[in-house]
Amino acid sequence: MDVRREIRQFFFPSITPTFLIRVSSVALSAYLFFGYLCIPFSIRGSSMEPTYHNGGVNFCWRLRYLFSEPKRHDVVTVRFAGSKVMLLKRVIALEGEQVEFRNGKLFINGREIEEPYVRWPYHWNLSPRQVEKDCIYVVGDNRSMPIESHHFGQASKRRIMGVPLW
Amino acid sequence: MVKTKYLFIAALIVIVGIVMAISAFPSEERRVKKRFRLLSECVSKSTEENGLTMLQRMKEIGSLFDAQCELKVPDQSLSGSYTREEISTYAGSARSQASQLDLKFYDLRVAFPEKGVAKVTLTARLTGQSAAGERMDETRELECLLKKIEKKWLFSQIEVIEVLKK
Numbered sequence: 001m002d003v004r005r006e007i008r009q010f011f012f013p014s015i016t017p018t019f020l021i022r023v024s025s026v027a028l029s030a031y032l033f034f035g036y037l038c039i040p041f042s043i044r045g046s047s048m049e050p051t052y053h054n055g056g057v058n059f060c061w062r063l064r065y066l067f068s069e070p071k072r073h074d075v076v077t078v079r080f081a082g083s084k085v086m087l088l089k090r091v092i093a094l095e096g097e098q099v100e101f102r103n104g105k106l107f108i109n110g111r112e113i114e115e116p117y118v119r120w121p122y123h124w125n126l127s128p129r130q131v132e133k134d135c136i137y138v139v140g141d142n143r144s145m146p147i148e149s150h151h152f153g154q155a156s157k158r159r160i161m162g163v164p165l166w
Numbered sequence: 167m168v169k170t171k172y173l174f175i176a177a178l179i180v181i182v183g184i185v186m187a188i189s190a191f192p193s194e195e196r197r198v199k200k201r202f203r204l205l206s207e208c209v210s211k212s213t214e215e216n217g218l219t220m221l222q223r224m225k226e227i228g229s230l231f232d233a234q235c236e237l238k239v240p241d242q243s244l245s246g247s248y249t250r251e252e253i254s255t256y257a258g259s260a261r262s263q264a265s266q267l268d269l270k271f272y273d274l275r276v277a278f279p280e281k282g283v284a285k286v287t288l289t290a291r292l293t294g295q296s297a298a299g300e301r302m303d304e305t306r307e308l309e310c311l312l313k314k315i316e317k318k319w320l321f322s323q324i325e326v327i328e329v330l331k332k
Contacts, residue, residue: 082273
């Protein structure tokens with residue numbers, strides 16, 4: 001009898017002030033955590049294949065760069081006007097560096113950089129360009145498409161929202 | 167107990183009153199946002215759209231713009247000043263090249279730098295399918311200026327903000 005009452009109490013709790021306070025604090029914490037610190041997002045598009053697949057789900061951890069700066073090969077989310085729509089890209093060059101693609105190979109300051117995450121051969125060519133102050137250069141891992149169709153380039157560091165959790 | 171019941175009813179009446187007042191007398195910000203909702207509805211296109219609806223939508227698109235509207239699009243021949251008729255014709259021709267279109271706006275931030283002028287920063291996402299069957303998916307950050315003319319907020323400038331600079 002007691003067990004049955006406990007089960008009923010679990011699914012249909014009495015609305016007491018303590019219960020209301022508890023529910024409100026859980027709702028508020030969840031809203032703040034998932035709304036501002038660890039934002040859930042779904043991946044649309046194939047620009048980060050095969051590392052991240054179209055239709056995948058992840059979370060954007062916003063505190064990653066609170067005390068540090070983005071490094072080369074980090075995967076970051078870049079915002080547009082807000083956090084509802086973001087770009088998922090990989091950092092390939094940092095401020096002051098010279099970035100260049102030569103026949104499907106990445107060159108930073110004239111030195112070839114290994115990119116183990118790029119699985120499919122590509123033949124991009126991009127003339128050398130300097131990354132401006134307070135900016136990073138981001139590209140997707142999927143470079144099998146023509147260079148004109150791929151959304152990549154220099155972004156302000158202020159636009160970096162965070163990193164995917166996995 | 168009776169007192170609690172009356173208090174609850176009074177609170178409910180106050181809430182309903184506030185909601186009704188907000189919908190009956192929308193703030194300027196809500197009015198501006200409504201223009202974006204209208205633009206989204208007019209540009210979006212379903213596969214079943216007939217010629218009559220298309221003409222009506224073209225006319226409605228024109229009515230959302232100022233007599234002269236400035237478009238600023240980086241690296242595109244589209245930049246310049248256009249009359250509302252030109253915008254309407256251009257939008258109609260672009261719509262006719264697609265079998266299905268869906269324009270959505272996210273993260274709208276409205277500011278009023280001076281009286282009768284609204285500055286809106288937002289993310290616009292256009293998805294759909296071309297008449298040839300190709301998938302479209304374009305996301306851009308926009309900065310729009312709207313002017314209040316004869317009690318209507320009209321688009322007078324649309325600028326595409328470059329998030330990634332190749």
